[in-house]
Amino acid sequence: MTTPALPAEAVIGRRIAFSYRDDLRHIPRDQVGTITAIADDQPRCLRIRLDGARSGIYVRPDYENLRYLDEIITVPVLPMGRFTPTGAEAGFDHAFDGVSVVEFEEGDMAALTPDRAKAEAAIATYLREVHGMEDESEIRDQVAELRLRNVVFEWQPEDADVDWHVRFDAEGFDGAVQIHYLPAV
Structure with a gap:
């Protein structure tokens, strides 16, 4: 070499x-x-x-x-630690009515809102547009599984495999945000 x-x-x-x-x-x-x-x-x-x-x-x-x-120039320092996502970060490739949706590698999903009705609408739209689901009863069954979770998002170092990580054990953490989480089936 x-x-x-x-x-x-x-x-x-x-x-x-x-x-x-x-x-x-x-x-x-x-x-x-x-x-x-x-x-x-x-x-x-x-x-x-x-x-x-x-x-x-x-x-x-x-x-x-x-x-x-x-x-x-001086190399810009990357932010580290906890952050509140805006939906503009890598990985948040879908939004509906102002609610960002992220799908994780395992197939579970999250809607970045504490509002259940908005989360249901965003996830349902994601299932239709991204996953091609057409059966409305199947979509209803899926969104019925949404769970409100307190999470924190944390930036990862520059050479990490992913830009950010989400911690689901965040009850009472500073910077915790509420999302609606849909576990993979």
Whole structure:
């Protein structure tokens, strides 16, 4: 494994423009970001964080779709700890009537509202539009299982597998929010 030589421009804090060839990650081409770390023991030694993203990606310093920009900044610190989601965070890809819905890897879901009627409407719409459910009695049976839960959302470090984690054992925690939770069947 040979590590490519680092050009003089490859410094922490350097602003960059980056483009994916196949655009599989749904990030617009020529996205800008910042070099956040350099690991000189591997070929993909530049960790870059694209603007608006929480996690970094590793690229080779000579990658053809990487362009070094003139500006050098202080690397922005990522927020850590508990937060109240707005629905704009990664993972919240559906909203109905102002209520964000998230589906976890295991298939369980949550509507970010303490209002049961709004949670039912949001989850029902999600089941119709995302899961393609057409049987209204099946949808009613599903939303009947919604449970009000107190949870906290916590940011994870930059190199974590996920941007945030939710703790369901949050009764009485500072920053706890109420959601309606639908366990996977």
